[in-house]
Amino acid sequence: MKMLTEAVTVVSRAVRQGKSARKIFKKAGFLIPFGNDIDHIIDLQLGGANVLSNFALLDSSVNRSLGAQIWNQIKNLPIGTAINKVTIGER
Template identity: 55%
Template sequence: MPSRAPKSSKKRGGAGKPKVGKGVRAAVKKAAAKPVVRNNDLPEVTIKVQRKSFHARGQFDRKMNALKKLSDEGKLFKQANPVGRDKKITADYKKRIRQKIFDKYWPHDKKMANALAARLRKQQPDHVWELQLGGADDVSNLKLLHGRTNWDVGGQIWHQIKNLPDGTPIRIEVVG
């Protein structure tokens, strides 16, 4: 019987998986360890978020009202990219909501439980105070938001701030 190489050595068409050196790991860890703060010496930049027809209107309005309030309070600024985050926080948040649905409705109202679970699949845990604008990666900063709306709003913001210096004060304006 022929011997086989370990599966890990056969990734990517026979090429071994590239290794990340200690220097790269240390640089990423160091960058993530120093959070950026708002730099009021930099000029404030107004970014415009456009409402689109596919946005879940109520959820979009809730998200933008929260960002506008933070903007008016002078709390928004461009955070360093990539933003340090723990994906487990958002995954666990969504799991807890799903579990609450089934705890409440299963087995006495299976139809309702399944309908709410199906609706939940289209939702994403959203950082109300965007991480890229200085928000915390914490459960207290999460709300469910329509997935496509979440991606679009975050993308619109990112495209307008990506080349700004870290710490740049940000003002939000909704258009359309």
């Protein structure tokens, strides 16, 4: 959350073209431990890129929860809306 809050982020269309984050990460020689996902540090829906430098390993359940929570907070905002703080609640 710290990285998201410190980054310049805007509500964006999450375009998933080309290779998946998982394929890019594995092709670069990294292993993905069981129970982990490749997470976009800056979510695609907040203007992040689908590139190796924007990937990190994250527990699968945490990753999927974070993306959904962000989507629920921004879904009614216009594309291009600047986001200056990201907060996530506990489940």
